[in-house]
Amino acid sequence: MSDTSFVARExxxxxxxxxxxxxxxGFVQTRLLNSPTNILLTVISLxxxxxxxxxxxxxxxxxxxxQGQDRTACLxxxxxxxxxxxxPFVQAKFTQFIYGFYPESERWRVNLTFxxxxxxxxxxxxxRLPAKSVNAGLxxxxxxxxxxxxxxxxxxxxxxxxxxxxxxxxxAVHITDVGRRLRGIGLLSDIAVxxxxxxxxxxxVVAFGDGLQLVALPFEWLRNEGVNHGKPVWFELTTTxxxxxxxxxxxxGHFRSGWRALANSISVFAGIAVVIALLRLDRGGLPIVDTxxxxxxxxxxxxxxxxxxxxxxxxxxxxxxxxxxxxLIRLFSIxxxxxxxxxxxITVLFFATYMLPLFLxxxxxxxxxxxxxxxxxxxxxxYNAEVIRGGLQAIPRGQAEAASALGLSxxxxxxxxxxxxxxxxxxPGLVNSFIALLKDxxxxxxxxxxxxxxxxxxxxxDPNWSTPTTLFTGFAFTGIMYFVxxxxxxxxxxxxEHRLNVHRRS
Numbered sequence: 001m002s003d004t005s006f007v008a009r010e011x012x013x014x015x016x017x018x019x020x021x022x023x024x025x026g027f028v029q030t031r032l033l034n035s036p037t038n039i040l041l042t043v044i045s046l047x048x049x050x051x052x053x054x055x056x057x058x059x060x061x062x063x064x065x066x067q068g069q070d071r072t073a074c075l076x077x078x079x080x081x082x083x084x085x086x087x088p089f090v091q092a093k094f095t096q097f098i099y100g101f102y103p104e105s106e107r108w109r110v111n112l113t114f115x116x117x118x119x120x121x122x123x124x125x126x127x128r129l130p131a132k133s134v135n136a137g138l139x140x141x142x143x144x145x146x147x148x149x150x151x152x153x154x155x156x157x158x159x160x161x162x163x164x165x166x167x168x169x170x171x172a173v174h175i176t177d178v179g180r181r182l183r184g185i186g187l188l189s190d191i192a193v194x195x196x197x198x199x200x201x202x203x204x205v206v207a208f209g210d211g212l213q214l215v216a217l218p219f220e221w222l223r224n225e226g227v228n229h230g231k232p233v234w235f236e237l238t239t240t241x242x243x244x245x246x247x248x249x250x251x252x253g254h255f256r257s258g259w260r261a262l263a264n265s266i267s268v269f270a271g272i273a274v275v276i277a278l279l280r281l282d283r284g285g286l287p288i289v290d291t292x293x294x295x296x297x298x299x300x301x302x303x304x305x306x307x308x309x310x311x312x313x314x315x316x317x318x319x320x321x322x323x324x325x326x327x328l329i330r331l332f333s334i335x336x337x338x339x340x341x342x343x344x345x346i347t348v349l350f351f352a353t354y355m356l357p358l359f360l361x362x363x364x365x366x367x368x369x370x371x372x373x374x375x376x377x378x379x380x381x382x383y384n385a386e387v388i389r390g391g392l393q394a395i396p397r398g399q400a401e402a403a404s405a406l407g408l409s410x411x412x413x414x415x416x417x418x419x420x421x422x423x424x425x426x427x428p429g430l431v432n433s434f435i436a437l438l439k440d441x442x443x444x445x446x447x448x449x450x451x452x453x454x455x456x457x458x459x460x461x462d463p464n465w466s467t468p469t470t471l472f473t474g475f476a477f478t479g480i481m482y483f484v485x486x487x488x489x490x491x492x493x494x495x496x497e498h499r500l501n502v503h504r505r506s
Contacts, residue, residue: 059084059469060476074467085473086465093459097477100295100455106287109150110298116143117305125492127499140309146275151294151302155285156276158223158232160240165219172212179205233282234273241269291369295450297481302369303451304438307376311437314381319388320414333385340382345443348375353447372444380437387429391422424500431493435486452478 032042063084065074072078074086090097099107120139123129149155183202226235245265252261279285294302321333340348352375353368395418403413423430445454456474459465 059472061085070464071467071470074465074469083467083469085476086467086469087473089459089465089467089470089473090477092465093455093462093474096459097296097452097455099298100450101293102289102295102298103293106289109153109286109289113147113150114301116146142271142275144306146279149275149279149281149285151289151298152291153286153288155279155281155283156233158226159236159272159276161219161222161226161236162232165216165223168212168216168219172209172216174209175212176206176209179203179207179209231282233276237269237273237276241266245269291367292448294369296455297452299369299444299449299451299454300438300441303373303376303441303444303449306373307380307437307441308434310373310377311380311384314377315384315388316419318381318385319392322385322389323392337382337385340379341386343379345376345379345440346446348379349443349447351375368447369449372447372449376437376441380433383433384430387426387433388422390429391424391426392418394425395421424497427493427497427500431489435489438485438489439482452481 031038033039061084063082064087065079065083065085066087068074068086068088073088074083076083095104095107099110102110117139120135120143123135124132124139129135179202181202182205183199186196186198186200186202222239223232223236226232226239229235245262248265249258249262252258276282318333318337321329322337324330324333349372352371356371357365399417399421400413403417408416441451442453444451445457450458456478459474460471
């Protein structure tokens with residue numbers, strides 16, 4: 001007879017149904033109300049949201065005034081209830097917030113610059129679109145030049161040849177002057193051991209300066225020929241295009257493989273010719289609008305975008321320099337980074353605006369906005385350098401060793417193997433620096449450059465809109481604009497990070 005003791009003689013008691021873990025009800029049960037501590041935290045969070053979001057919505061939307069011509073529309077005694085945001089103030093000052101004191105008749109230039117920037121930036125942000133190298137060249141190289149002549153105005157007196165002539169002549173004059181000074185010091189010295197070498201060095205420097213003058217002679221002749229023809233800009237553009245295109249053709253394999261480089265060079269100069277013709281740069285260009293009239297969102301975007309774009313190559317160069325095996329380069333990079341990181345941005349802006357002109361020659365001036373842009377680019381570059389250096393340290397040595405074993409040079413190894421991986425690691429840190437730089441542009445107000453926040457403070461001085469809620473309305477409006485820009489940058493960085501780290505997802 002078989003043993004049946006393993007057979008159950010009674011039914012097992014029914015177990016409770018599993019807790020629902022999907023949907024809104026499941027989320028509340030498993031995440032918010034699953035323990036006494038979480039219940040307490042949920043109640044406190046709801047109270048905080050109620051006491052912060054509810055008054056904000058009431059102020060911005062429910063009790064807000066939406067139409068009006070002056071301050072009387074936003075006074076409680078005229079409305080009949082407590083007044084929230086005074087949006088007619090924002091409507092009246094909106095153009096000032098965007099353009100500053102830019103002449104109204106010329107504001108189409110600002111709108112066109114914004115449109116061109118958006119049309120060139122959006123294809124760069126969409127990964128699937130083709131021709132990224134051409135698009136990047138247009139945005140990072142061509143667009144800044146076009147934007148300068150659109151926003152600032154003015155024209156050009158020459159192209160290439162005129163600039164080379166002025167540069168070579170100026171450098172030659174300064175080098176010759178230094179050589180003569182050294183030779184004079186050597187001749188006046190009573191110590192032969194010091195005087196004779198200084199005299200020889202001075203003679204050599206003078207000879208080098210005279211040689212540069214001889215090099216400048218052909219360029220000066222070409223410039224004079226352009227003036228004699230009556231159209232120096234087009235003459236110099238054509239001459240420069242011929243010289244550069246032939247050099248590109250010869251350096252890239254001439255008849256065997258240089259046709260592509262020749263076509264690219266001709267296309268670039270054709271595009272330059274179109275820009276010169278459309279903006280009338282050969283006839284004085286558009287009317288000049290001084291940067292002291294710029295303001296609002298225009299200054300905020302110019303300062304932040306220029307700082308972000310220019311600080312990246314500075315940061316990469318300093319990060320590589322700090323890891324260099326050459327002591328001089330490494331020490332210079334360390335000193336540069338530590339100096340700029342140890343100085344507040346306000347001090348940098350003050351130095352660039354008020355102290356830098358004291359160190360320049362008397363006949364050489366730099367625009368105030370340009371000085372602030374240079375200071376911000378160097379300041380942000382020092383911070384980006386440390387972020388990028390952290391990414392470089394995260395790359396195993398085997399990556400560079402494997403590239404070296406394949407025969408790649410140091411430059412190709414860094415450009416194709418090490419740097420792309422390092423930048424992928426530090427995307428959150430770089431974006432954090434970019435967002436901080438975007439918000440720090442408000443500091444340019446202390447050097448008489450009125451960005452978005454500066455224009456807001458200037459608008460408060462208008463007595464026609466002096467109400468109890470005008471101040472809070474203005475800061476709420478600018479806060480929303482800054483939040484939209486910063487949140488957009490943050491979300492796009494998460495998209496890029498998620499896309500580039502697809503190999504790490506299981």
